[in-house]
Every structure is written in structure tokens, then in C-alpha cells.
Amino acid sequence: MASKLKNIKTIAQLRECVDGWRNAGDKIVLVPTMGALHEGHLSLVKMAREAGDRTVVSIFVNPAQFAPNEDFGSYPRENAEDLQKLERLGVDLVFMPPREEIYPEDFSTHVEVPGLSEGLCGTSRPHFFGGVATVVAKLLNQCRPDVAIFGEKDFQQLLVIRRMARDLDTGVEILGGPLIREEDGLAMSSRNAYLSPQERKKAPLIHQAIRELAEGLANGGNIARLRETATGRLVQAGFEIDYLEVCNAENLAPLTTLAGEPARVFIAAKLGKTRLIDNMAVPDRTK
Ligand code: AMP
Numbered sequence: 001m002a003s004k005l006k007n008i009k010t011i012a013q014l015r016e017c018v019d020g021w022r023n024a025g026d027k028i029v030l031v032p033t034m035g036a037l038h039e040g041h042l043s044l045v046k047m048a049r050e051a052g053d054r055t056v057v058s059i060f061v062n063p064a065q066f067a068p069n070e071d072f073g074s075y076p077r078e079n080a081e082d083l084q085k086l087e088r089l090g091v092d093l094v095f096m097p098p099r100e101e102i103y104p105e106d107f108s109t110h111v112e113v114p115g116l117s118e119g120l121c122g123t124s125r126p127h128f129f130g131g132v133a134t135v136v137a138k139l140l141n142q143c144r145p146d147v148a149i150f151g152e153k154d155f156q157q158l159l160v161i162r163r164m165a166r167d168l169d170t171g172v173e174i175l176g177g178p179l180i181r182e183e184d185g186l187a188m189s190s191r192n193a194y195l196s197p198q199e200r201k202k203a204p205l206i207h208q209a210i211r212e213l214a215e216g217l218a219n220g221g222n223i224a225r226l227r228e229t230a231t232g233r234l235v236q237a238g239f240e241i242d243y244l245e246v247c248n249a250e251n252l253a254p255l256t257t258l259a260g261e262p263a264r265v266f267i268a269a270k271l272g273k274t275r276l277i278d279n280m281a282v283p284d285r286t287k
Pocket of ligand 1: 032033034035041044149150151152153154177178179180181188189190
């Protein structure tokens with residue numbers, strides 16, 4: 001049965017609607033986003049439609065995860081287009097709260113997930129994972145879904161949220177969806193809109209560099225040497241590398257050798273003013 005998309009702005013209305021579905025026995029799946037939706041987001045929405053009976057998508061550009069010098073003000077906002085895309089996919093409810101609904105004036109609680117939030121993006125964006133964990137904890141409480149879905153594009157974020165959801169006994173199952181790329185390999189991101197045409201041409205080099213690194217490692221190469229090669233290539237092309245690391249895919253501990261651990265390559269690099277991130281599993285050729 002085709003359902004009309006509900007566009008809801010308050011927590012009270014969200015609760016009322018979702019409680020009704022839950023009481024009717026429906027399985028509720030939540031996909032949190034900051035909007036400016038692309039095929040990466042929409043792949044999670046399609047997963048959500050498969051995983052449950054009712055799909056809720058939240059669109060909220062969360063000020064708590066931006067530092068004062070970051071792009072909160074200029075972050076793309078495309079609400080009308082987003083709503084059309086979600087309606088076409090058969091989403092049941094879009095939650096688009098205004099800032100004061102999420103952060104009333106005297107808001108003061110903060111959720112931190114030490115350990116997994118340190119290193120990689122946590123080093124250069126120390127405010128980031130606390131801001132994400134806080135808003136996602138709130139969204140899980142507001143919606144009380146059975147399942148929430150996040151993308152592997154933000155792999156560290158996925159692990160932080162999964163730990164938070166377990167540690168706080170939310171009872172919500174956290175699923176990860178695969179990273180979706182453009183045809184030339186660039187990881188899809190709302191921030192790709194910031195790239196100039198010239199930068200956009202260069203940007204897939206990030207993917208090429210980490211793919212070669214991951215392949216080199218899988219074929220028995222040395223981590224330090226492969227990192228050096230990849231770094232040299234990217235710096236030469238004009239990227240400013242924030243980090244390029246090979247880490248354990250479960251606890252994010254940096255690796256200097258593979259030693260049979262599940263490994264993943266992680267990168268963040270700036271091209272002009274745009275910060276791009278990407279990551280990729282190291283294929284396991286030992287089995
Ligand atoms: P954002 O709007 O950037 O906060 O992203 C909302 C959700 O979409 C997060 O769970 C992201 O990890 C996910 N996402 C963003 N880009 C992609 C992508 N290229 N592939 C898969 N998931 C993505």
C-alpha cells in the first residue's frame with residue numbers, strides 16, 4: 001500500500017505517529033541524515049525499506065558536530081528536493097526539526113564515546129563525535145526505532161554510534177550500509193558540491209590511492225612503504241593529507257603489520273577548502 005509521506009517537525013508529533021505504528025506491530029527503521037541527499041543516502045533508505053515496515057528519515061544539520069570555523073553556515077540545504085526523493089522511495093515519515101526542538105536554550109547534556117572517538121577524524125575534529133553521539137542518542141530516544149542505519153562512508157562514526165547504542169541500552173539495532181561511489185570512484189558526499197570542476201576531476205585520486213594501498217597490503221606489501229607511496233602521490237597532486245592510516249576494522253587501533261587482523265584503510269584529505277574522507281577494507285587473501 002503506497003503511503004503518503006508525512007513531514008513532521010516536532011518530537012511530540014513524531015512520537016505520536018511512530019507509537020501508533022509500533023502499537024500496530026510494525027517494525028520501525030530510522031535513517032538519520034543531514035540532508036542534501038544523494039545516492040549514498042538513498043541506498044540506506046532502500047535498505048531501510050527492506051529491513052522493516054515503516055521508514056523514518058531525519059534531516060537535521062546538527063550544529064553540535066561543527067566547530068566554529070567549519071561549514072555549518074554553508075552546508076548544502078535542499079529540503080524541497082530531498083522531500084521529493086524520499087517520497088519517490090516510499091518513505092513514511094520525514095522528521096525535519098528546527099534547531100530549538102533539538103537544542104532548547106538550556107540544553108546541557110553531552111554524550112561522549114572515548115576510545116573509538118579518538119584518532120582518525122577525532123584528532124582533527126575533536127568536537128565531532130561527541131556532537132554526533134549526542135544527536136543520535138536523542139534521535140533514537142525521540143523515534144525509538146527497532147533499527148537505525150548508517151553508512152560505511154563514515155566508518156568511524158558507524159562504530160562510535162554502534163557502541164553508544166549498546167552502552168546506553170537503547171535496544172536499537174545499528175546496521176551499516178556499504179559506501180556508494182560515483183562512477184569514477186569518488187565517495188559520494190554532500191560536500192562534493194564544494195569542489196570546483198578542476199578539483200572534482202582530481203578528487204577520485206583519493207580512492208585510487210587507498211585502493212592501491214589496500215591491494216598492496218593484501219598482496220603482502222609493507223604498510224609504511226605503501227603509505228609513503230600513496231601520500232607522495234596525493235601530496236604531489238595537491239591534496240593536504242589529514243591522516244592516512246591502516247587500522248583494525250573493529251577497534252580502530254593503528255596497525256603497522258597486518259598479522260591476521262581485519263584491516264581497513266582510512267583517509268581524510270583536503271582539496272582546496274573541501275575536506276574529503278574515504279575508507280576501504282583490506283581484502284583478506286590468507287583464507
Ligand atoms: P550525512 O548526511 O553526511 O550525515 O550522512 C547521513 C548518512 O548517510 C550517514 O550514515 C552517512 O554515513 C551516510 N552516507 C553518506 N554518504 C554515503 C555514501 N557515499 N555511501 C553510503 N552512505 C553514505
